[in-house]
Amino acid sequence: MNRLQESFYTRDVLDVAPDLLGKKLCIRSEDEIYSYYISEVEAYRGEEDKACHASKGRTPRTEVMYRKGGLIYIYLIYGMHWMFNIVCAEKDFPQAVLIRGLQELNGPGRITKKLKIDSSYNGESLVNSDRIWLENGNKPDKIFTSPRIGIEYAGEPWLSLNWRFFI
């Protein structure tokens, strides 16, 4: 067992996001353990980031992002897809990483469908949970960056920031 500890998550989201690439996402389902390498992520950082849900302030939905790093933030988009996010930074700093892709499994909505992740995981801790956690994996050879996807509504400068990281 090689589980990542809380100190990994409580750093700034811009440090955590690229470090997540190549890590293993492990999930227990019916007493079988499956693991997938993370290949694509995006950083969402604070209330001033117009693309981040926390930019509108603390609401029942975004409350979990204001808590300590290492928790899971789940929410439904377009009425049909669960998005899987990892909360970062210390308490009261709303930051999260959206997991957009796993090795041989691209698309944030397809991940949660395949792994059977739903709202019951919201607020769960990757440090303590017995059904989902992260382990050290392969260090990626090279990391690419680009602007984030699907946030046209946020406007500049957020639209141009290279806060998407992928292998």
Next chain:
DNA sequence: TCAATGATTTTG
């Protein structure tokens, strides 16, 4: 290129 589909947020 666009319909499906629903929790959350705002009053467009």
Next chain:
DNA sequence: AAAATCATTGAT
């Protein structure tokens, strides 16, 4: 109470 929003996907 009603309407708009939306970090997507898959089919046409």
